[in-house]
Amino acid sequence: MIEVEHLTKRYGRTVAVDDLSFSVRPGRVTGFLGPNGAGKSTTMRMILGLDRPTSGTVRIDGKPYRELDRPLTRVGALLDAKWVHPNRSARAHLRWMARTNRLPNRRVDEVLETVGLSGVADRRAGGFSLGMSQRLGIAAALLGDPEILMFDEPVNGLDPEGILWIRQIMQRLASEGRTVLVSSHLLSEMAQTAEELVVIGRGKLIRQCGTAQFVDEASGATIRVRTPQVERLRGALHQEGIEVRDEVVDELPTLVVAGTSSERVGEIAAAQGVVLHELSVQRGSLEQAFLQLTNEAVEYHAHDGATTGNEGTDR
């Protein structure tokens, strides 16, 4: 259990994290979602006691991180896979980490095996590819067999195989009953792995809810209907108390219906004997929806206001 309460971090006049409160519960993957520069990494560093909050508190199972005894056995984290001395071997890197928390050397070999680095354990970490570095970082996070795990943008820059592997390992960890917090700026990635979402923008909390709920709300599914008998159908739908909007799509008059199902619209049309030329569910793309929600919260706007989806938050 991670509890973040009224967390604020200021750098001079810039507010990186602004009165942020949320909690992360065990047994599921919680996605920490927000555009670049939203304060995700800063928040994670404060959770680990690396950065000092300007105000507010973070508690890990009721205690601040700095008061944890043998913290690796409580919280494992991968914030940056490059935080390794390039001339030290993977094994030596894990060995010193294990030693700090009085973990046996046997654990080092075990986690190297888990992430599939046993074969290259004695090679210098500086020569590792990004994928291998990421695996080493995950090995380090797993070292103390902790109940809580945190990963900051773990799939960034990985090839499809690496992405798949990371997703699987996160889901496995959550299914073992652990608390998993993983950050990303990609909603589509989170939709694949996370059950619950903490969405932030400009350091502020936007939503904390289930992923499915967030996706539904955010994408706001609508139904597009085309018919030669526009007036009649509109009247019928109005009678049922259903919201209807007139739009012109591809130079054809179209009704856009929200807040109901396509089945319902079809049934109403049939009852009225209305001919339908099109009846389709329109789902906004996840990225578009995410942008809409975090739009005001994006720190670095592209100055060209005419184009949308140009905020440069992806990849």
Place this chain on the structure above:
Amino acid sequence: MTLLAVERIKLFSTRSPWWCVVVAVGLTVGFTALMSGFANEQGTVTVGFTQFSYQFGLMVLMVMAVLAVTTEYRFGTIRTTFQTAPNRAAVLTAKALLVAVLAGVVALAAAFLSFWVSDLLATNSDLSLSGADAWRNVAGTGLVAFLAAVLSVAVGILLRQSAAAVTVVLVWPLLVEGLVSLIPRIGQDIQSWMPFVAAHHFLFGGQPDSAEAAMMMGMSDVPYGPWAGIAYFGAISVGLFVVAVITASRRDA
């Protein structure tokens, strides 16, 4: 103890400390050998004479001590370190202690090797390790290196960048402390209270050839005894280290 063991693993699982040790001993002993070999004719090799080149080794060991900290900042491993052991004061103290002990032992080895090599080469001089002054001169280099390493670790923690911190620990003792005496009227007095001048006085003060030694370093006479000199040097090293630890504990890693 755990943290000391951790720092030992960290220090010796990279190559640069090994090189620093080899270079520190090699430079010190090699230069002493040259000096003693060529001075043999005059028969003027004294105990102090065998130790003049301690500065070479000291500089290399100080660079090693600085790098032990600044590479952690450079590669981000300091964050991993603080994540695995959140008590920063304890971690940094363990690091300083380990590096300082290593520097002390290496300097001590270099000092006795220098003496032994000189004894072999300077056949016309009567070298012997007798008397408190001679022992302080030779064995004292270990203590000076120990404290200088603590000072260097402190500078490394405060500046966090290798280039800046190395520049400071080299330029300060080699240039600043020497050039300060050029300030008219007060320069000589200020110089007497410079930390490395005090450490130097601890090693060479009170010896028959101390005036010569002082002259070689371009130094003025100092108004305190050798042991007061090392106490002063130690106070500055430890004081700066305490400031560094408090700073590191407060700021973001």
